[in-house]
Amino acid sequence: MPLGLLKYGLSREYPAPRYFRDCTQPKKSYDAVIIGGGGHGLAAAYYLAKDFGITNVAVLEKGYIGGGNTGRNTTIVRSNYLTPEGVNFYDASVKMYEDLSEELDLNLFYSTRGHFTLAHTESAMRTMRWRAEVNKHVGVESYVVGPDEISKACPQLDIQCSGQAPILGALYHAPGSVARHDAVAWGYAKEADRMGVEIFQMTEVTGIDVKSGKVVGVNTNKGYIETNRVLSAVAGFTPRITDMVDVETPIVIHPLQACVSEPMKPWLDTILVSGSLHVYVSQSSRGELVMGSSLDPYEVHSTRSSLDFVEGLTTHITDMFPFLSNVKVVRQWAGMADITPDFAPIMGKTPVEGFYLDAGWGTWGFKATPISGKTMAETIARDMAPDLIKPFRLSRFEDYELTGEKGAASVGH
Amino acid sequence: MQDAVLMSPVAFAHALKKPVSGDVNGMQTALSFADADVEATRSKTLSICDVSNLNRFGVKGPQAADWLKAAGIKLPETTNSWTSQENGSLVMRLGNTEFLLEDKPENQLAKTLSDTAVEQSGVHKVLRNDAAFIVSGELTPALFSEVCAIDLDNGSLEDNRLVMTVIAGVSATLLKQTLNGQSVYRIWCDGTFGPYLWKALLGIIEEQGGGPVGFNFYYNA
Amino acid sequence: MSSRIAKKRGEWINRDKPLTFEYEGQQVQGYEGDTISSALWANGVKVLGRSFKYHRARGILSFANHDVNALMTDGEDTNIRADVWPVSNGMKLEAVNTDGGVIKDKNKYIDYLSPFLPVGFYYKTFYKPKRMFPFWEDKIRKAAGLGKVNFNYPRHIKPKRYAHCDVLIIGAGASGLSAALEAAEQGFSVILVDENRQIGGSLTYDLAGDPAATDTLSTLQAAVESQANIRVIIDAYAGGYYGDNLVPIVEKSGITKVRAQTVIVAAGVFEQPPVFRYNDLPGVMLGSAAQRLVHRYAVKPFNKGVVVTANDHGYRTALDLASVGVEVVAVIDMRRDGAAQDITQKVKDKGIAVHKGSCIYEAVAAGDKLGVKEVVVCPYDETTAEADTSRSVRLACDGVAMSAGWAPAAALLYQAGTKMRYDDSIQQFVPAQLPESVFAAGKVNGVFELKARMQDGRRAAAEAMNYMGKVVAVDSVKQSLSSSPSHPYPIVNHPKGKNFVDFDEDIQVKDFINAAKEGFDNIELMKRFTTVGMGPSQGKHSNMNAIRILARIRQLPVEKIGTTTARPFFHPTPIGHLGGRGFHPHRYTAMHQWHVDNGGEMFEAGIxxxxxxxxxxGVKLSAADAVQQEALAVREKVGMIDGSTLGKIEVFGPDAAAFLERFYTGKFAGQKVGESRIAMLLDEAGVMLDDGIAVRMADDQFYVSTNSSNAATVYREMQRNVQLWKMQVTLVNLTGAMAAMTVAGPASRSVVEQLTDIDVSAAAMPDGAFRTGKVAGVDARLMRVSFVSDLAFEIHVPYKAGLHVWNAVMEAGKAFGIRPFGTDAQRLLRLEMGHHLISHDTDGLTNPFEAHSDSLVAMDKPFFIGQRSLKILAKKPLNKKLTTFVLDQGFNGELPNECNLVIDSANNISGRVTSISYSRYLNRHIGFAFVPPEQTNDGARFQIRTDSGAMVSATACNAPFFHLLES
Amino acid sequence: MKLLQCPINGIRPLSEFTYGGEYRDMPDPDTCTDKEWAAYVHYRNGAPGLKKEWWYHGPSGTWFIAERDTMTDKVSRTYIAGQEEKQ
Known part of the structure; x- marks a missing residue:
C-alpha cells in the first residue's frame, strides 16, 4: 500500500483539509470574473493565478462545481483530429493532462489506453487515413490499422459486427486516454482556491453590465460585482450568456446522452469508437462500461434522457459485443452541448471589450480542459488570444473561414 | 412464368420459401407457399401475402381529385382515408392531393386511367412501384406491436382511414379492409424496401407460428 | 438444516414442485417459486455474497431487488440478483467477485485495510511518481467490478413491443389495484404493472399476517381479474419515465413500451436501514425482508432475533417473527416515546421485551464475520444520534430485523418532472407538484394507512379520468397515523465506524462526514465524491440516509438538501432487452438477384x-483484375452498370423551371424539351451538396437525378422550398419506382439500337439528349450521358420491368462482349473522364470555385441557394483547388492512397489526394487532389507523401486523360 | 420518444420526423451587406425559448412548422408554412 494512505488510517482525526473554501458572498469587485465553475472555468482561474499572478478572481457557478458537462461526459481524452490546428491544440491538452495529477496533487486517474476509431465503410477508412496523415504530420501517434490489429487489442470485439457493419479497419490513436472527470474540476478548484481564487457555488449570473462596448460588471443572485474582464465558460448555456451582451454566435444546444453499465470485471482495455454505429465505449476502473452515442437530433435545453437513445446504443453495442445481451444498463444521463457549424470551439475575444468566450465545445470540451484554461487565461491576461487558438476565433464565421473539422465530420468524442 | 416481363419487388425474397409461382398481370407471382389447409391455418394465426402484382395507378397534383371525379371515380372525401369502387378497386387518398388506386386482378380501372391522357394542368401521374402485402390472423396485433409505434387498436384504422407511418423502420401506408369476409391489414411500401420488409415481417410472423400465403389464397388468379 | 416453516396462506412457493440446485458446490433444496435467496436461506445458507469494496460477507438485506451484495453467476450469466431471481432445477451458482469462494474469499483482508482506504482515497495516492500509476491502476482494475462477463454468452434477441392505454399504473399494491378498478369501471383501458410475481404489494408481506387485510387483497384481486379493461403485467418493472408518458415495462421475456394517456405511480416505498456498526452482517436484514421471507416463502429469517425499529412497522415485524416461532428477544425502539400503547402491549403479550429510547449500538459478528451472534443495545439520544455506551446491554441473537422508515419509490415521478417536498409529519419526500397527466397514489404519495391507500388509489384514478375529459368526483383522502412511519435520523454514531449507509459501495457514516469536511457538502458533490447511490441499487436504500446525514452536517432542514437526480433505469436493465430486434432496412434494386447470381460482390452503399x-x-479473378477488366470492357467494347440507386425526381407544374432556377446553380428557364443540363445544389454557405442531371420533358415537367446517397435529402429539400417559396410545383420521387442502367462504351449504341424504336444515331441523339420510347418493349426514358464514357446511354424503366430490360441488354450485348460493371469500375471510369464525385473529391467545405465548377454557377441569375455566399467567397483568394493529376510513367513505387497528403517544399501540408487509381487502359496512375491553385496548371509538379512517408511526384494533368495515350 | 402533431397525419412518435432547424427569415440578398448575410448563414438564436421550427414527417413527406419551447420541449402548435391562420 502506498505510504500516502497510511496517514488516514493512523490519524485519530480525519486529516484532510477542504479542497476549496466555502465562499458565500462575493466581494465588491474582482480583476476578472469567470462564469462557469466547470473544468474550463476553473482551469482558466487556475492558470490566471499560476501563470499570470492574477488571483483576485471570482468563479461563479450557478449549481455546484463540475456539475455541467464536466461531470456528464464520457471522459475520453485524445488529439486525433483532422486539421493541423485542431491536432496541435488537442495535443497540447493531452500533454498537459499527462502531468496534471502531479501538478494538481490529485489522482485524476489519467489512464492511457489507446483509442480506436472503427471504420465500417470505405469512406470512413478514407477519413481515418486523412486524420492519421495529419496527425503524423504534426507528430501525434495515430495510424490506420487493419482488423487483425484491432482484434489483437480487443479480442472480444466482433469484427463482423454481427453482420451489420463489418469493420474494415480503424484509426489507432496511441495517446487516447480516459480520466476521472469530476476530479479534474476538483483538482483545478483546489489549486485555484489555494492561490486565492474565490469559487462561488449556487451563484447565478443574471446579467452582464456593458457600458460603451466594454464590460464593467456582472449582476448575480448574490449582488452586483464590478469587473472589466468576464470569461464565459458555460458550454451548454453559452447562448444565454452571450445574449446578455448581445454577441451573436452560431451556437445551438443539443443534448448528448450517455449511459453506464453495472460493474463487471474489467475486460475492455481500449477505448472504442464507431462512427457508423454511433457508439463509443470504454470501461472505467470501477468496471462499468461507459457508453455514449451521437448528439440528439434537435435543439433542447434539458438534460432529460430518452429511450430512443439507449435503444439505439444498445442495439449497436450488441452488434459489436454480442455477449453483452444480459449485461445491464444501470443509469443513463444527458448533457447539453454547444454545437457549432464546423465542429470546432469558439475561443477568444468578442466584439464586446473585456468579454471573452470559451464556448462551442460540442462533445469535445473535456479533452480540451487544460489547454483551454491555459489559453483563455492568457487571452484574459493579455487581452490577446495566443496563436494556438486563433483558428477558433468567433469572427471566422463572418469571414467564411470555418475550420476544416467540418470537412469530414464523423462521430468522435 | 418465364414469360412474365414484370417482377415483384419481393420476388427474390420469395425464393427461399420455394413458392409455386405463376404469371399474374404479366408479373411473376408467388401463387402458393403451402397446401391450402396449411395456408388457411396460417391466415387465421398470422400470415403475410405478397400482392405487389395488383395493378395500381397513382396521381398527384392540385387538380387530381377533380380529374378523378370527372373520370367517374368515387373518392374518399377526407385526407388519409380510402374507399372501394363498386368493382372492388381501392382508392386511397394519400395526404390531400395524391391518390393511389389499386385494382383487383379482374379489374382494369388502373390500366384504363394509366392509358388516359391528362389534358389539364395540375394533374400528374405517379409511376408506382409498391411492394404490397396482406397481413392477416389473430396475432396481427402482436406483430404490429413489434414493428409499429402507433396505436392501431385505437380507431386509427376504423371508418376507412389509412395511416402513413413507419413499419419496421420503413415508411409505409397501412389500412384495414375486409377481404373474402376476413379482416386483413394492407401494407404498401416503396418496392425497393420490399424484400427487406417482407423478410423482417416474415421473420416475426414465423416466430409467432405463422407463415407466408400465396396470391391464390386471396385472389383467384 | 431447514428453516422452512409450515405452509402459509398465500405463500408463493409450490411445495408440489421441489427442486435442487447447487450453490458454491453445495446441494440446495428449494421449491418452484423460490428465489435464489429464499431457497438458500431456507437451507441455512446465509452468506450470499461479498461486498464490492471491502469484501465483507453479506446476506439478505432488502429482499426487494436491490440486494446487490447477493449477486450470482451460473457460469453463463452474471450479476444475477439472488434476492429476486427464481431458482430452477440444476442451476449451478456461485457468488460473484470472490477469490476462492464466498466463505474463504481471499480478498476479505481488504476489510481490515479499510481505515487506510478513506472516502475518495484513490484521489489521494497512486500518482506519485507518475510512472507508478499504471502499476496501481492494474491492481485497481483487477479488484474492480462485480461478475465476470462470459464472452461466449449468446446474443439474445428479445422482442420489444409497443402498447397503448388510457391509464398506466405502476405498482399493484392496495392503492394501485384500487386505482385500476376505479378507472376500468369507468371504461378506461388500464395497464397495471408490478415487479413482484404476484400482485398485492405490502398486503403480501407487511399486512399478510392480518386476515382482514388478506381478505381485502382477495377481493381486490378477484375484482381486477374479472375486469376486461385491465391488463396486468407482473414480474415486470417500469424501467423509466420518458417524455409524453412513454414507459418501458421490462419483463424477463422482453420490453413493452407503453404509451399511456395518464400514468399513476403507486410504486410504494423502499424500507431504509437504520445505521449502526455492523448493520451489514449476514442475518441483519430489513423488517420487510424478514416479512417477505415469512409470508411469501415460508422461511424463518432466523431463530433468535431482535427487532430494531423506529416505527410501528417493527412491531408488526416482531409479531410476524414470533408467529412463526422465532424467539424474538426484544424490540428496540429508537424513539424516546416508543409506540402506541395497544401495539406495544400486543408485542409484550408475546413475551417480547420492548426497549424504548434505545438503539443497537453495534452488532457483534460471529465467527469469521459470517453472521451475527449478539447485539449491543444502548440508550439512544435522538437529537445527537449518540448511544449511551455506559448503559449497554448485550443480547444474544442470530438475526436482526430493522425497521426505521421508508423512502418513496419516486424515481419515475422525478423523471417525469415532479417537484417533491419533505413532509415533516411522516419524515418523507412526497409529491408537491405533479406534471399534468402524471399522478401518485399510496405510500409514494405519503399515504400509509390501508383504507386510505385504497381511497387514494381511487382518488388518483378520478383525477386521471378528469384529465382525460371525463368528469368524475374526486374525493379527498384522510388518514390518521398514530406515528410517523419514518424516523428523522435513524443513525447511530460509532467511533469505529462500519455503520453502513450504502451497502452497494460500502460507504459508512464517517465517509460522509469526511467528504463534507473536504468541501463536498453539496448533495450532488457528495454523491460524486463518496459514490453513494451510484452502485447498481442506485441509492434505493442509501440516498435517504445520505441526505439526512448531510442535512445534519450542514444543520439544514432535509428539504433544503434536496435529492440527487433520479435517472433511468429503475432497475438495471439488460442491454439485449433494450436493443431488442434492431431493424436495419436495406434497399434492393430490381436487378439485385441477377448481381448475386452473376458473382456481384455486394456491399452496403448507404442504404x-x-x-x-x-x-x-468458376472464374479466378482478383478484385483489382475484375475492376480493370470491367473498365476495359467499357473502354473497348461495352459494359453496363445498374444505376437504379440514382435519385430520380419529377418536377411538375407551371413554376417547374422557375423552381429549378432557384434551387440549383444553373439555368433551366431556356432549356429545350429533350435536353439535359447539370443540376448542382449548394447549401446556403455555398458548399457543394449534390450534382445531377435535369432533363426537360415538357414545358412544365422536369426529370432530375441526384447522387445515390442524396436522393432522400434532395427530395426533402425540394419539398421544403416548394412550400417556402409558395411555388406551383408538384414533386414526385421516382427513385424507387424506376430502375436505371447505363450502357457504356464504343459498342453501346449498337447494343441499344437493337432494342429500341428510338433513333439513337449520333445525329439524332447527341450527347445530353433525352428521349422517351420503348426499350425491350417497355416504356423507357433514354438519355445520352458521358459520365463514364464518351458514348453511353442511360435507360430508365419502371422497376418491375428492370430485370427484363437488363436481361435484354445483356442478351443484345453478348455479341459485342458486354460485361456488367460495378461501382469500383465506375469510379475508375469517371476518373479517366475527369469527373469529380461530390463528397468523395469534395468535402463539407468545398465551394464550386475550388472544384473547377465555376461554369455550372450562373451568378447572373437573380437568386439560387448559396449564390449570395458565393458572391462573398468570390472576393476571397482561393487557397486550394481540385486538380486532376498523373503519376510518372512506369511508376512502381509505393502507391499513394486516397487522403494521403500533398506536402510542399517547406514540409507543410498543401493539399491531399481525393481519388487515385491505376488505369490499365491508360497504363498510368491517375487521380484528383486538392493543391494550391497555382499547381492546378497542366504540368505543375507536386509531392504526395505515402502512408510510410515516401514522397511521390505527381503532375497536374488535364482531363479526360485519354490524351496520355497519344504521347 | 416524444410525440409530435403532424398537421396532416396527426400525433406521431418523434422517430417518424426529421428536424429541419429553426424557421428564419432570409434577408434580401440584393440589399443586405456581406456581414448581414454571413450572420444569416451562420449565426443562430441559440437561447432557449419559443421557436418556430421546420419538421418533416417522413412517411407522408410533409413539411410543417412547429412552435416549440426549446426549454420545456413542449410544442404549442403545428401548421403548414403559410397556412398559419387556417389552423
Missing part, C-alpha cells in the same frame, strides 16, 4: 445494396 465488382463463378 442500398450494390455490386462493387463481379467475379463470376
Amino acid at each position: 442500398w445494396m450494390r455490386p462493387g465488382f463481379y467475379t463470376p463463378a
Whole structure:
C-alpha cells in the first residue's frame, strides 16, 4: 500500500483539509470574473493565478462545481483530429493532462489506453487515413490499422459486427486516454482556491453590465460585482450568456446522452469508437462500461434522457459485443452541448471589450480542459488570444473561414 | 412464368420459401407457399401475402381529385382515408392531393386511367412501384406491436382511414379492409424496401407460428 | 438444516414442485417459486455474497431487488440478483467477485485495510511518481467490478413491443389495484404493472399476517381479474419515465413500451436501514425482508432475533417473527416515546421485551464475520444520534430485523418532472407538484394507512379520468397515523465506524462526514465524491440516509438538501432487452438477384445494396483484375452498370423551371424539351451538396437525378422550398419506382439500337439528349450521358420491368462482349473522364470555385441557394483547388492512397489526394487532389507523401486523360 | 420518444420526423451587406425559448412548422408554412 494512505488510517482525526473554501458572498469587485465553475472555468482561474499572478478572481457557478458537462461526459481524452490546428491544440491538452495529477496533487486517474476509431465503410477508412496523415504530420501517434490489429487489442470485439457493419479497419490513436472527470474540476478548484481564487457555488449570473462596448460588471443572485474582464465558460448555456451582451454566435444546444453499465470485471482495455454505429465505449476502473452515442437530433435545453437513445446504443453495442445481451444498463444521463457549424470551439475575444468566450465545445470540451484554461487565461491576461487558438476565433464565421473539422465530420468524442 | 416481363419487388425474397409461382398481370407471382389447409391455418394465426402484382395507378397534383371525379371515380372525401369502387378497386387518398388506386386482378380501372391522357394542368401521374402485402390472423396485433409505434387498436384504422407511418423502420401506408369476409391489414411500401420488409415481417410472423400465403389464397388468379 | 416453516396462506412457493440446485458446490433444496435467496436461506445458507469494496460477507438485506451484495453467476450469466431471481432445477451458482469462494474469499483482508482506504482515497495516492500509476491502476482494475462477463454468452434477441392505454399504473399494491378498478369501471383501458410475481404489494408481506387485510387483497384481486379493461403485467418493472408518458415495462421475456394517456405511480416505498456498526452482517436484514421471507416463502429469517425499529412497522415485524416461532428477544425502539400503547402491549403479550429510547449500538459478528451472534443495545439520544455506551446491554441473537422508515419509490415521478417536498409529519419526500397527466397514489404519495391507500388509489384514478375529459368526483383522502412511519435520523454514531449507509459501495457514516469536511457538502458533490447511490441499487436504500446525514452536517432542514437526480433505469436493465430486434432496412434494386447470381460482390452503399465488382463463378479473378477488366470492357467494347440507386425526381407544374432556377446553380428557364443540363445544389454557405442531371420533358415537367446517397435529402429539400417559396410545383420521387442502367462504351449504341424504336444515331441523339420510347418493349426514358464514357446511354424503366430490360441488354450485348460493371469500375471510369464525385473529391467545405465548377454557377441569375455566399467567397483568394493529376510513367513505387497528403517544399501540408487509381487502359496512375491553385496548371509538379512517408511526384494533368495515350 | 402533431397525419412518435432547424427569415440578398448575410448563414438564436421550427414527417413527406419551447420541449402548435391562420 502506498505510504500516502497510511496517514488516514493512523490519524485519530480525519486529516484532510477542504479542497476549496466555502465562499458565500462575493466581494465588491474582482480583476476578472469567470462564469462557469466547470473544468474550463476553473482551469482558466487556475492558470490566471499560476501563470499570470492574477488571483483576485471570482468563479461563479450557478449549481455546484463540475456539475455541467464536466461531470456528464464520457471522459475520453485524445488529439486525433483532422486539421493541423485542431491536432496541435488537442495535443497540447493531452500533454498537459499527462502531468496534471502531479501538478494538481490529485489522482485524476489519467489512464492511457489507446483509442480506436472503427471504420465500417470505405469512406470512413478514407477519413481515418486523412486524420492519421495529419496527425503524423504534426507528430501525434495515430495510424490506420487493419482488423487483425484491432482484434489483437480487443479480442472480444466482433469484427463482423454481427453482420451489420463489418469493420474494415480503424484509426489507432496511441495517446487516447480516459480520466476521472469530476476530479479534474476538483483538482483545478483546489489549486485555484489555494492561490486565492474565490469559487462561488449556487451563484447565478443574471446579467452582464456593458457600458460603451466594454464590460464593467456582472449582476448575480448574490449582488452586483464590478469587473472589466468576464470569461464565459458555460458550454451548454453559452447562448444565454452571450445574449446578455448581445454577441451573436452560431451556437445551438443539443443534448448528448450517455449511459453506464453495472460493474463487471474489467475486460475492455481500449477505448472504442464507431462512427457508423454511433457508439463509443470504454470501461472505467470501477468496471462499468461507459457508453455514449451521437448528439440528439434537435435543439433542447434539458438534460432529460430518452429511450430512443439507449435503444439505439444498445442495439449497436450488441452488434459489436454480442455477449453483452444480459449485461445491464444501470443509469443513463444527458448533457447539453454547444454545437457549432464546423465542429470546432469558439475561443477568444468578442466584439464586446473585456468579454471573452470559451464556448462551442460540442462533445469535445473535456479533452480540451487544460489547454483551454491555459489559453483563455492568457487571452484574459493579455487581452490577446495566443496563436494556438486563433483558428477558433468567433469572427471566422463572418469571414467564411470555418475550420476544416467540418470537412469530414464523423462521430468522435 | 418465364414469360412474365414484370417482377415483384419481393420476388427474390420469395425464393427461399420455394413458392409455386405463376404469371399474374404479366408479373411473376408467388401463387402458393403451402397446401391450402396449411395456408388457411396460417391466415387465421398470422400470415403475410405478397400482392405487389395488383395493378395500381397513382396521381398527384392540385387538380387530381377533380380529374378523378370527372373520370367517374368515387373518392374518399377526407385526407388519409380510402374507399372501394363498386368493382372492388381501392382508392386511397394519400395526404390531400395524391391518390393511389389499386385494382383487383379482374379489374382494369388502373390500366384504363394509366392509358388516359391528362389534358389539364395540375394533374400528374405517379409511376408506382409498391411492394404490397396482406397481413392477416389473430396475432396481427402482436406483430404490429413489434414493428409499429402507433396505436392501431385505437380507431386509427376504423371508418376507412389509412395511416402513413413507419413499419419496421420503413415508411409505409397501412389500412384495414375486409377481404373474402376476413379482416386483413394492407401494407404498401416503396418496392425497393420490399424484400427487406417482407423478410423482417416474415421473420416475426414465423416466430409467432405463422407463415407466408400465396396470391391464390386471396385472389383467384 | 431447514428453516422452512409450515405452509402459509398465500405463500408463493409450490411445495408440489421441489427442486435442487447447487450453490458454491453445495446441494440446495428449494421449491418452484423460490428465489435464489429464499431457497438458500431456507437451507441455512446465509452468506450470499461479498461486498464490492471491502469484501465483507453479506446476506439478505432488502429482499426487494436491490440486494446487490447477493449477486450470482451460473457460469453463463452474471450479476444475477439472488434476492429476486427464481431458482430452477440444476442451476449451478456461485457468488460473484470472490477469490476462492464466498466463505474463504481471499480478498476479505481488504476489510481490515479499510481505515487506510478513506472516502475518495484513490484521489489521494497512486500518482506519485507518475510512472507508478499504471502499476496501481492494474491492481485497481483487477479488484474492480462485480461478475465476470462470459464472452461466449449468446446474443439474445428479445422482442420489444409497443402498447397503448388510457391509464398506466405502476405498482399493484392496495392503492394501485384500487386505482385500476376505479378507472376500468369507468371504461378506461388500464395497464397495471408490478415487479413482484404476484400482485398485492405490502398486503403480501407487511399486512399478510392480518386476515382482514388478506381478505381485502382477495377481493381486490378477484375484482381486477374479472375486469376486461385491465391488463396486468407482473414480474415486470417500469424501467423509466420518458417524455409524453412513454414507459418501458421490462419483463424477463422482453420490453413493452407503453404509451399511456395518464400514468399513476403507486410504486410504494423502499424500507431504509437504520445505521449502526455492523448493520451489514449476514442475518441483519430489513423488517420487510424478514416479512417477505415469512409470508411469501415460508422461511424463518432466523431463530433468535431482535427487532430494531423506529416505527410501528417493527412491531408488526416482531409479531410476524414470533408467529412463526422465532424467539424474538426484544424490540428496540429508537424513539424516546416508543409506540402506541395497544401495539406495544400486543408485542409484550408475546413475551417480547420492548426497549424504548434505545438503539443497537453495534452488532457483534460471529465467527469469521459470517453472521451475527449478539447485539449491543444502548440508550439512544435522538437529537445527537449518540448511544449511551455506559448503559449497554448485550443480547444474544442470530438475526436482526430493522425497521426505521421508508423512502418513496419516486424515481419515475422525478423523471417525469415532479417537484417533491419533505413532509415533516411522516419524515418523507412526497409529491408537491405533479406534471399534468402524471399522478401518485399510496405510500409514494405519503399515504400509509390501508383504507386510505385504497381511497387514494381511487382518488388518483378520478383525477386521471378528469384529465382525460371525463368528469368524475374526486374525493379527498384522510388518514390518521398514530406515528410517523419514518424516523428523522435513524443513525447511530460509532467511533469505529462500519455503520453502513450504502451497502452497494460500502460507504459508512464517517465517509460522509469526511467528504463534507473536504468541501463536498453539496448533495450532488457528495454523491460524486463518496459514490453513494451510484452502485447498481442506485441509492434505493442509501440516498435517504445520505441526505439526512448531510442535512445534519450542514444543520439544514432535509428539504433544503434536496435529492440527487433520479435517472433511468429503475432497475438495471439488460442491454439485449433494450436493443431488442434492431431493424436495419436495406434497399434492393430490381436487378439485385441477377448481381448475386452473376458473382456481384455486394456491399452496403448507404442504404442500398450494390455490386462493387463481379467475379463470376468458376472464374479466378482478383478484385483489382475484375475492376480493370470491367473498365476495359467499357473502354473497348461495352459494359453496363445498374444505376437504379440514382435519385430520380419529377418536377411538375407551371413554376417547374422557375423552381429549378432557384434551387440549383444553373439555368433551366431556356432549356429545350429533350435536353439535359447539370443540376448542382449548394447549401446556403455555398458548399457543394449534390450534382445531377435535369432533363426537360415538357414545358412544365422536369426529370432530375441526384447522387445515390442524396436522393432522400434532395427530395426533402425540394419539398421544403416548394412550400417556402409558395411555388406551383408538384414533386414526385421516382427513385424507387424506376430502375436505371447505363450502357457504356464504343459498342453501346449498337447494343441499344437493337432494342429500341428510338433513333439513337449520333445525329439524332447527341450527347445530353433525352428521349422517351420503348426499350425491350417497355416504356423507357433514354438519355445520352458521358459520365463514364464518351458514348453511353442511360435507360430508365419502371422497376418491375428492370430485370427484363437488363436481361435484354445483356442478351443484345453478348455479341459485342458486354460485361456488367460495378461501382469500383465506375469510379475508375469517371476518373479517366475527369469527373469529380461530390463528397468523395469534395468535402463539407468545398465551394464550386475550388472544384473547377465555376461554369455550372450562373451568378447572373437573380437568386439560387448559396449564390449570395458565393458572391462573398468570390472576393476571397482561393487557397486550394481540385486538380486532376498523373503519376510518372512506369511508376512502381509505393502507391499513394486516397487522403494521403500533398506536402510542399517547406514540409507543410498543401493539399491531399481525393481519388487515385491505376488505369490499365491508360497504363498510368491517375487521380484528383486538392493543391494550391497555382499547381492546378497542366504540368505543375507536386509531392504526395505515402502512408510510410515516401514522397511521390505527381503532375497536374488535364482531363479526360485519354490524351496520355497519344504521347 | 416524444410525440409530435403532424398537421396532416396527426400525433406521431418523434422517430417518424426529421428536424429541419429553426424557421428564419432570409434577408434580401440584393440589399443586405456581406456581414448581414454571413450572420444569416451562420449565426443562430441559440437561447432557449419559443421557436418556430421546420419538421418533416417522413412517411407522408410533409413539411410543417412547429412552435416549440426549446426549454420545456413542449410544442404549442403545428401548421403548414403559410397556412398559419387556417389552423
